[in-house]
Amino acid sequence: MGKSLTKRSQDYSKWYNELVVKADLAENSSVRGCMVIKPYGYSIWEKMQAELDKKFKATGHENAYFPLFVPKSLFEAEEANAEGFAKECAVVTHYRLQNNPDKQGKLQVDPHSKLEEELIVRPTSEAVIWHTYKKWIESYRDLPIKINQWANVVRWEMRTRLFLRTAEFLWQEGHTAHATKEEAIEETELINNVYANFAENFMAIPVIKGIKSAGETFAGAETTYCIEALMQDGKALQAGTSHFLGQNFANAFDVKFATKDGKLEKVWATSWGVSTRLMGALIMTHSDDQGLVLPPNLAPHQVVIVPIYRSDEQREQVVKKSKELQSKLQAADIRVKLDDRDTHKPGWKFAQYELKGVPLRIAIGPKDLEKGTVELARRDTLSKEFVNQDDIVDIVNNKLPEIQSKLFNKAKTYRDNHITKVDDFDEFKKVLEDKGGFLSAHWDGTQETEDKIKELTKATVRLIPFDKHPEDGQCVLTGKPSKQRVLFAKAY
RNA sequence: CGGGGCGUGGCGUAGCCCGGUUAUCGCGCCUGGUUUGGGACCAGGAGAUCGCAAGUUCGAAUCUUGCCGCCCCGACCA
Numbered sequence: 001m002g003k004s005l006t007k008r009s010q011d012y013s014k015w016y017n018e019l020v021v022k023a024d025l026a027e028n029s030s031v032r033g034c035m036v037i038k039p040y041g042y043s044i045w046e047k048m049q050a051e052l053d054k055k056f057k058a059t060g061h062e063n064a065y066f067p068l069f070v071p072k073s074l075f076e077a078e079e080a081n082a083e084g085f086a087k088e089c090a091v092v093t094h095y096r097l098q099n100n101p102d103k104q105g106k107l108q109v110d111p112h113s114k115l116e117e118e119l120i121v122r123p124t125s126e127a128v129i130w131h132t133y134k135k136w137i138e139s140y141r142d143l144p145i146k147i148n149q150w151a152n153v154v155r156w157e158m159r160t161r162l163f164l165r166t167a168e169f170l171w172q173e174g175h176t177a178h179a180t181k182e183e184a185i186e187e188t189e190l191i192n193n194v195y196a197n198f199a200e201n202f203m204a205i206p207v208i209k210g211i212k213s214a215g216e217t218f219a220g221a222e223t224t225y226c227i228e229a230l231m232q233d234g235k236a237l238q239a240g241t242s243h244f245l246g247q248n249f250a251n252a253f254d255v256k257f258a259t260k261d262g263k264l265e266k267v268w269a270t271s272w273g274v275s276t277r278l279m280g281a282l283i284m285t286h287s288d289d290q291g292l293v294l295p296p297n298l299a300p301h302q303v304v305i306v307p308i309y310r311s312d313e314q315r316e317q318v319v320k321k322s323k324e325l326q327s328k329l330q331a332a333d334i335r336v337k338l339d340d341r342d343t344h345k346p347g348w349k350f351a352q353y354e355l356k357g358v359p360l361r362i363a364i365g366p367k368d369l370e371k372g373t374v375e376l377a378r379r380d381t382l383s384k385e386f387v388n389q390d391d392i393v394d395i396v397n398n399k400l401p402e403i404q405s406k407l408f409n410k411a412k413t414y415r416d417n418h419i420t421k422v423d424d425f426d427e428f429k430k431v432l433e434d435k436g437g438f439l440s441a442h443w444d445g446t447q448e449t450e451d452k453i454k455e456l457t458k459a460t461v462r463l464i465p466f467d468k469h470p471e472d473g474q475c476v477l478t479g480k481p482s483k484q485r486v487l488f489a490k491a492y
Numbered sequence: 493c494g495g496g497g498c499g500u501g502g503c504g505u506a507g508c509c510c511g512g513u514u515a516u517c518g519c520g521c522c523u524g525g526u527u528u529g530g531g532a533c534c535a536g537g538a539g540a541u542c543g544c545a546a547g548u549u550c551g552a553a554u555c556u557u558g559c560c561g562c563c564c565c566g567a568c569c570a
Contacts, residue, residue, distance in 0.1 A: 085569095088569070155569075155570080157569055159566090171570090218570095273570080309528075310528060345528050345531080345532070346528065347528085347529085347530040347531050348531050349531090350529095350530050350531075351531045365528095367529075
């Protein structure tokens with residue numbers, strides 16, 4: 001990760017515009033705070049979907065789909081949840097347009113088409129889903145329900161940021177119903193682990209698991225489990241959340257079930273989600289000044305073949321060989337693209353695929369045909385070597401996992417080097433300012449202290465990690481007793 | 493919603509303060525030729541209601557007012 005990038009990334013939107021837009025991933029649409037996901041970007045999302053879907057199904061979940069519109073009366077049923085989202089809702093109030101009598105060819109809202117009850121464009125689907133679950137749940141035999149949906153949601157944020165906080169985003173949201181508290185907590189933890197596993201092993205993004213402070217807990221949840229990642233500029237990013245909802249939604253929507261011994265009990269719930277924000281995390285974790293760097297597991301194309309030639313005759317031979325190599329690699333389940341377009345030169349293609357982050361590039365020209373070699377270049381290290389054509393499948397098969405783990409290790413080293421233990425508030429401020437990253441510090445556990453620290457430093461409690469051994473200490477701000485260190489950081 | 497900045501071919505921009513022929517330059521695009529192992533070169537060409545609307549003026553990209561949009565900072569948030 002180049003120095004210039006890190007410096008520049010203080011202005012992150014610029015980083016995005018340069019890298020992401022240039023990298024052909026997405027561009028701002030004219031819709032406020034929304035993004036167009038271009039085909040290349042979408043194919044990355046599809047890879048993520050496929051992998052997550054596999055993991056969800058392997059843990060007993062099914063996909064379903066619920067409506068986009070939430071009648072206001074349903075939306076407001078769970079008060080904490082409704083209040084938490086109230087300030088960022090798009091609301092449908094009318095259902096028809098008409099010609100504007102004052103302006104030829106222009107339309108206006110038909111005032112007679114006002115809806116009796118407003119519809120909220122879902123910012124999340126708990127309300128609709130729990131309204132539905134009530135009808136599905138009568139007995140313990142109906143439980144558990146473990147459903148996931150792939151959907152778009154709308155949150156009318158005051159300020160948007162490409163990928164990290166768009167007004168509309170794509171995500172998956174899981175909603176489960178359980179007979180016991182233990183089972184629901186188990187589910188919440190299971191998903192938290194699924195997310196961590198996915199981020200680390202598939203996206204090569206190291207994350208820390210933990211739970212949120214009360215102030216950062218999801219509106220309507222008892223406990224929010226999260227995975228938290230660190231970006232190259234030293235700011236933290238919430239990468240996925242899994243909520244234990246307790247019986248809050250069962251209360252709000254009156255969802256009860258008959259137990260084996262004939263009693264009536266309220267259902268326990270969870271919800272969890274990850275979004276296209278993860279693509280932002282991907283970019284901000286691995287990219288460098290040449291553009292995107294994609295982990296092989298995720299890359300739409302793991303290998304690109306660029307033929308090099310002068311004459312038509314050479315072209316024919318080189319492309320023929322390229323196609324042979326392509327077939328061989330495809331037969332070994334490697335995602336490979338052959339770019340034999342005659343409309344762009346090799347140098348242009350090299351730069352282009354670096355921008356797109358393709359992990360491996362094979363260049364093959366007349367000299368290689370003579371020697372039986374190809375030039376193999378790595379995106380992560382930008383190094384090149386000549387290898388034997390006959391060995392190409394084995395070599396690629398070795399390199400891809402090597403690149404995958406190298407990317408993860410590089411990011412993890414960076415992350416680990418940016419977790420700093422601090423016990424003094426002046427030091428807290430200094431480290432936050434000079435170095436950034438996570439600050440491991442004692443906290444007295446109160447909302448007031450968290451707010452105060454945020455006010456003074458802009459850092460918040462990112463999470464209370466699981467893997468910390470309890471350790472007695474004193475709150476970094478108030479000096480009050482504390483049982484455990486928590487991680488603070490400036491966050492997106 | 494407050495504070496600051498900005499809207500000019502597909503992209504990035506000059507011109508605006510101090511109004512005056514045909515709106516500048518680079519990238520990209522098209523045609524022809526030479527090229528092709530790291531973003532080619534030469535020649536020619538196409539492409540802009542200067543964010544929208546109203547006003548001032550003989551004349552507006554330039555001045556005035558209103559509106560819209562974008563970016564940054566803050567409050568809010570995944």
